[in-house]
Amino acid sequence: MPDIISCVAQAGYLGASIPQKYGGRGYDSYQLCALHEVMAGVHGSLENLITVTGMVSTLLQRVGSAAQKAHYLPKLATGELIGAIALTEPNIGSDLVNVETELQQDGDGWRLNGKKKWITLGQIADFFIVLIHCGNQLATVLIDRNTDGFTITPLNDMLGLRGNMLAELHFNDCRLKEDALLGPLTPGVPLAVNFALNEGRFTTACGSLGLCQAAVDVATRYIRQRKQFKRRLFSHGIVQHLFATMLTQTRSAQLMCFSAAEYRETLHPAMINQILMAKYVASKAAVDVAGKAVQLLGANGCHADYAVERYYRDAKIMEIIEGTSQIHEIQIAMNYMMGSEA
Incomplete structure (x- = not known):
């Protein structure tokens, strides 16, 4: 794993959320969204490595002393230190x-x-x-x-x-x-922790989108090539139904993530709720889309030779980390009723 971390750090991705003055990339919301979408398709744990580093750096930027920022942030960006x-x-x-x-x-x-x-x-x-x-x-x-x-x-x-x-x-x-x-x-959870969680929820939403797209890509290749009953899988109506649902859920997750990126970039008053909704929608979609990909691949989908079984397992974790889907339901409703969504 240290070799992989070194590669990710050398590419500059560990510093994606760290300002350039501290040696990071200082990515905007749209760049962060694209990065986490792509990295989750490579491997969910690589995406989560970048997510956690972003959360740590966000918290340090909020409440760290000048000396702590100067010491930790550049080393987080290069991978010299892991937080x-x-x-x-x-x-x-x-x-x-x-x-x-x-x-x-x-x-x-x-x-x-x-x-x-x-x-x-x-x-x-x-x-x-x-x-x-x-x-x-x-x-x-x-x-x-x-x-x-x-x-x-x-x-x-x-x-x-x-x-x-x-x-x-x-x-x-x-x-x-x-x-x-x-x-x-x-008296309550520190504001800086909430900022860090908000960062994690946004990037986890985008990572969940990446799992959706990766599962769609594998399923697309498979149903084009695989034949059953002397016909390609894609020509069967039941397969088309499953695949259409996967495409629609992935597109829905994408639009929610793009909207969250826009709200985050412009500091829209409803940013927090939009990020919560994006994480809620995208993580649930990832579980369902990856599950349908496993179903389309049948026994092959249950074997490590095909990545969809890993996407399915990783997606379930996305529904839990940085706040469960059930907690998000409560937060989304309460924020709306209290006016922060308006």
Whole structure:
């Protein structure tokens, strides 16, 4: 995996969301959309690598000190450092306001205790941005991989996105310096975390679109070449029905992602809801489109010789990461009723 990361970094893709003044590409929303669409078709875990790096860089840009930005952002862009963002825990998924990982004042610094789970890139990350509670408030802290009391347990054998190198993080009286605290303590989930999640939802939506298109491409080649009952598969009405549905769902996901890119680029007041809807529509479409591709390929679709089985597994993860589809339904409806969509 380090060799692959090096290739992605050399191409400049790890710095896609990082401003040029820090050595990144500074891609606009449309360029980001295209990048994540293409990369997901190559491999979902490569796309997710870029997504997580974008989330980490977004959070650092929001609440990192000038020194932290100058140190971490250029090295994230080149792949010299790998960052991860640690929000979820063994007992906490969507309910981030009730995280149990605890930060306590300790002299002129801090002491960190708790666990995080399902952390993407956790097996290889050099540093982590961790959501914590301190008293009755929340914040994020930055912790180095080599901090005393910090241990990492790999989590493998996942359904999809198997190259994500997930890990469980254990913090046992980890001593942190005063400047490890990123941003102020707040009564709810820090605004910077929401900005990072918004970044992740946008790029995950575009990655889901990439899985849709990749599944369509494989299915197109297959139904053109494969014959059953002395006719090409494409000439059968039932196949045409499945394929037409795949095309329509993919186009719908594409339009939602393009709209989200436009809203993001212009900072439209309804940007957050548009991104939520794009991620909701595109990730659900990816599961259905990839599933139909597996169905069209039959037994071949269930074997690793054909990538559609991987697209199907990866797509299911897209429905869960950066907020489940069910959580998005609640957020979309609440945002609309509260007027942020208007």
